[in-house]
Amino acid sequence: MARHLFGTDGIRGVAGQAPLDERTVRCFGLALGEWAAETARAHNVGSPRVVIGLDTRESGPWLAETVAGGLQARAVTPVFAGLTTTPGVAHLTRTLDFVAGVMISASHNPYQDNGLKAFDHSGFKLPDSTEIELERRIFALLEDPADVPRAPLVEDPSLDRLYLDSLASTFKASLAGRRIVIDCANGAASRLGPELFSRLGADVIATSCSPDGRNINLHCGALHLDPLKARVLAEKAWAGVTFDGDADRCMMIAPSGRIIDGDHSLLIYALHTRPQKVVATQMSNLGLQLALEAAGIGLIRTAVGDRYVLERMIAESLPLGGEQSGHVIFRDYSTTGDGMLTALRILEIAAIQNCTLDDLAAPMTVYPQILVNVRFREKKPLEQLPEVQRTIREVESQFGSEGRVFVRFSGTELLARVMVEGPSRQSVEAGARSIARAIAEALGERE
Numbered sequence: 065m066a067r068h069l070f071g072t073d074g075i076r077g078v079a080g081q082a083p084l085d086e087r088t089v090r091c092f093g094l095a096l097g098e099w100a101a102e103t104a105r106a107h108n109v110g111s112p113r114v115v116i117g118l119d120t121r122e123s124g125p126w127l128a129e130t131v132a133g134g135l136q137a138r139a140v141t142p143v144f145a146g147l148t149t150t151p152g153v154a155h156l157t158r159t160l161d162f163v164a165g166v167m168i169s170a171s172h173n174p175y176q177d178n179g180l181k182a183f184d185h186s187g188f189k190l191p192d193s194t195e196i197e198l199e200r201r202i203f204a205l206l207e208d209p210a211d212v213p214r215a216p217l218v219e220d221p222s223l224d225r226l227y228l229d230s231l232a233s234t235f236k237a238s239l240a241g242r243r244i245v246i247d248c249a250n251g252a253a254s255r256l257g258p259e260l261f262s263r264l265g266a267d268v269i270a271t272s273c274s275p276d277g278r279n280i281n282l283h284c285g286a287l288h289l290d291p292l293k294a295r296v297l298a299e300k301a302w303a304g305v306t307f308d309g310d311a312d313r314c315m316m317i318a319p320s321g322r323i324i325d326g327d328h329s330l331l332i333y334a335l336h337t338r339p340q341k342v343v344a345t346q347m348s349n350l351g352l353q354l355a356l357e358a359a360g361i362g363l364i365r366t367a368v369g370d371r372y373v374l375e376r377m378i379a380e381s382l383p384l385g386g387e388q389s390g391h392v393i394f395r396d397y398s399t400t401g402d403g404m405l406t407a408l409r410i411l412e413i414a415a416i417q418n419c420t421l422d423d424l425a426a427p428m429t430v431y432p433q434i435l436v437n438v439r440f441r442e443k444k445p446l447e448q449l450p451e452v453q454r455t456i457r458e459v460e461s462q463f464g465s466e467g468r469v470f471v472r473f474s475g476t477e478l479l480a481r482v483m484v485e486g487p488s489r490q491s492v493e494a495g496a497r498s499i500a501r502a503i504a505e506a507l508g509e510r511e
Contacts, residue, residue, distance in 0.1 A: 069202060070195040072369050074181035076170055079123030084178055086130055087209050088202065092180060093134020094210065095201035099194070100140045100163040103184075109163065113141045115156050115223070118168040119252040119310050122277030123178050127168050129214035131180070137212045146219030149211035149252040149311035150181060151402035152227045158399060159230070160223075169252065169310035172287055175278045187399035189371070230259055234397060235408050237415035240265035242302040244411075245317075247292045249285025250275040251309035253404060260404055261305075269299055272306075281308065286315045286390050286403075293321050303411060303421055307403035312370075313390035314403035316410065318421035326390040327352040328409050329352030332424045333384060333394070334361050336413050343376045343385030345369070348470045350485045355428040370401055382475040431467075432489040436496045438480040443473060455502040459484065459495040467491075472497065479509075 069075050069083050075092065077084040096114065104112035108511030114135055118124035132142035140163070145156060150167045157165030164184055170177035182190045182198075190198070244266045248254040250273065258270040271291070272284035284291060286308040296304035296317045304317030316324035324332075327349050334342050334356060341362040344352060353363045362379070366372040373385040374393055391401035398405055414424055446452065452471075460469050467486035474481065480503045484496040 069199050072371050073171070074167075074179045074189075076173070076177060076179035079121070079127065079178040080260075084123075084127070084180075086126075088206065089127055089130045089180070090212055091202045091205040091209060092136050092139060093131040094199070094205050094212065095198045095476070096131070096164060096166070097135040097138025097140040098181060098201060099198060100135070101138055104163050109161070111141060112139075112163045113143050113161065113317045115143045115145055115153060115160070115162045116164045116168070117145040117150075117153040117156075117165070117252075119149075120147065120250060120254065120275035120277060120280050121168075121170070121175050121309075121491065124168050125217075126214065126401050127178060127180070129166070129217055131166055132215035132217055133212045136209065136215045142215060142217065143223075144217035144219050145223040145238050146221070146424050147252060147255060148224055148227065149256065149307075149402070149404070151398060151400050151405065152224070152252075152256070153181075154183050154187045154400045155227050155230060155398065155402075156223055157183045157185060159226070165425045167310065168399050168431060170313065171310045172281055172285070172308040174282070175280050185337075189400070224256060226411060228256060231260055231402075231404055232263055234405070235241070235264055235412055237412045238265050239411065239415060241267070242415070243267040243269065243299060245271060245292060245295045245299060245301045245304040246270045246273075247271045247295075247304070247306035248273045248311070249281050249282055249307055249309050250279045251281065251285065251307065251311060253307045253311035257305075257307065257311070257404060261407075269295070269301065271295060285309065286313045289315060289323060291318065293317050293323070301433055303413075303414070305407045308390070311403040312401040314392070314406035315390045316421060317424060320411055320422050322422055322425060324410070324421050324425055326388045327430075327477065328425045328428060329390070329392050329406055330384060330446050331355050331428050332410055332413060333392075335359055337384070337428065339382060339384050341380070341382055343373050343380075343382055344471070345373060346470045347350050347483065348388050349428075349433060350431045350466075351429045358427070372452070375402075386499055431485045431487065432492045433483065433485045434489075434492050434496045436482045436484075436500045438482060438503045438509065440478050440509055443478055444507060446471065446473070449503070449506045452499070452502045455499050459499060462495065463487070467495070469495065470498070471503075
C-alpha cells in the first residue's frame with residue numbers, strides 16, 4: 065500500500081490545511097492512540113503514555129492539544145514535554161516508560177509549515193509498516209470522524225532536565241574560558257542550547273534565541289550561516305554553533321570563519337574514533353571520501369535522507385553516519401540526529417586536543433560542488449536516455465578520480481537533480497551545464 069500522509073520524515077504540510085487540518089490531526093491522535101493501546105496490551109504495559117514535544121511555531125500548541133485529545137479518547141495519557149527538540153523527544157521516548165513519542169515540527173521549513181513526527185519506544189522513527197497501518201486507520205476514521213475536543217496540556221519541566229542531564233553527562237572535557245556563539249534558529253533549542261553549553265563552562269553568546277512563533281529559521285540557523293559567521297569573527301570566538309528549527313542538525317563556524325558542515329563533523333569524529341566505515345549520502349563531498357580513504361576508513365554512500373543513512377548503519381552495525389546538511393547520527397549515544405549532541409562530540413575533541421575547529425577540519429579539502437535542477441515535460445528512466453548517459457561519462461572521464469557526478473530524478477516532481485564535483489569551480493559548472501543541457505534536450509525542458 066502506498067503512503068499518502070507520511071513522507072520520509074512524518075506528516076508535513078501547511079498548518080491548518082490538509083493533511084494538517086484539525087480533523088486529520090485529530091484522527092492521527094485517535095489512530096496513534098489505538099496503536100499505542102494495542103502495543104501496551106501486547107507488552108503487558110498498563111496505562112499507556114505518549115510524550116509530546118513541539119518547536120516554536122505558532123501552530124504548535126493547537127496541534128499538540130488536538131493530538132492529545134485523540135490520545136485521551138483512546139485511554140492513552142498524553143504527557144507534554146513542551147518546547148523541546150526532536151532528538152529530545154526520541155530520547156525521552158526511549159529512556160522513560162512511553163509507548164510512543166510525537167514531535168510537532170517542520171524542522172528547517174518556514175513557520176507556516178508544521179509536521180507530526182512519531183517515534184516508538186525504541187526511540188526510532190516509526191517503521192514503514194506502522195506508518196502504513198496508521199494511515200489505514202486515519203482514513204477509516206476520516207469517513208466518520210469522532211467529535212473529540214482538544215486536550216489542554218501542562219508542561220512537565222522535569223523532562224527537559226532529564227534530557228539535558230543526559231547530554232551533559234556525555235561530555236568528558238571542559239569548555240571553561242572558551243567563547244562560543246550559539247544560534248538557535250529561534251527554534252526548539254532556544255532555551256536548551258544556551259543552558260547546556262553554559263553548564264559546561266563556556267562563555268556563551270546566544271543569538272536567535274527569541275522565538276515569536278513566526279521567526280523560526282528566518283534568516284538564521286543552520287540554513288543561514290552568514291550572521292553566525294560575522295558574529296564569530298566579531299567576537300573572536302573559539303567556535304560558532306547553530307541548529308535548525310527542531311535542532312536535529314548542527315552546523316559550526318571555526319575561528320577563521322570556515323564553515324564546519326556535516327561532512328566535516330563525520331571526518332573529525334571518524335579520525336578521532338577510527339571506525340572501519342562511515343555512512344554518508346550521495347551528496348557528501350568528495351573531499352570527505354578522499355580524507356577518509358587516506359586514513360584507511362571506508363565510506364558507504366546511501367540515498368539522500370537520514371532514514372536511509374540510519375538503515376544502513378543498523379544493517380552493518382556501524383556507529384557513525386550522517387549528511388552534509390549537519391544531520392549526524394552517533395549510534396553509541398542516540399537513535400537519531402541530534403544537533404546539540406553533534407556539537408558536544410566535536411567540541412569535546414577540540415577541547416581534549418586543545419585546538420580549534422580550523423585545526424580539526426584541516427585534513428579535508430572541500431571540492432567545488434554544484435547542484436543544478438532541470439525541469440522537464442516527460443520523465444523517462446535514465447537508462448533510456450543514451451545521450452544523457454554519454455554526456456555523464458564524458459564529464460566523469462574529464463575528472464577521473466578528482467571528480468564525481470550524481471544524477472537523480474525527483475520522486476514527486478518533473479525535476480532532474482544534477483550534482484557535479486571537481487577540482488575547480490569552472491570545470492564543475494561546465495560539466496553540470498552540459499549534463500543539464502543533455503537532459504533538457506532529451507526530455508523537453510519545461511518553461
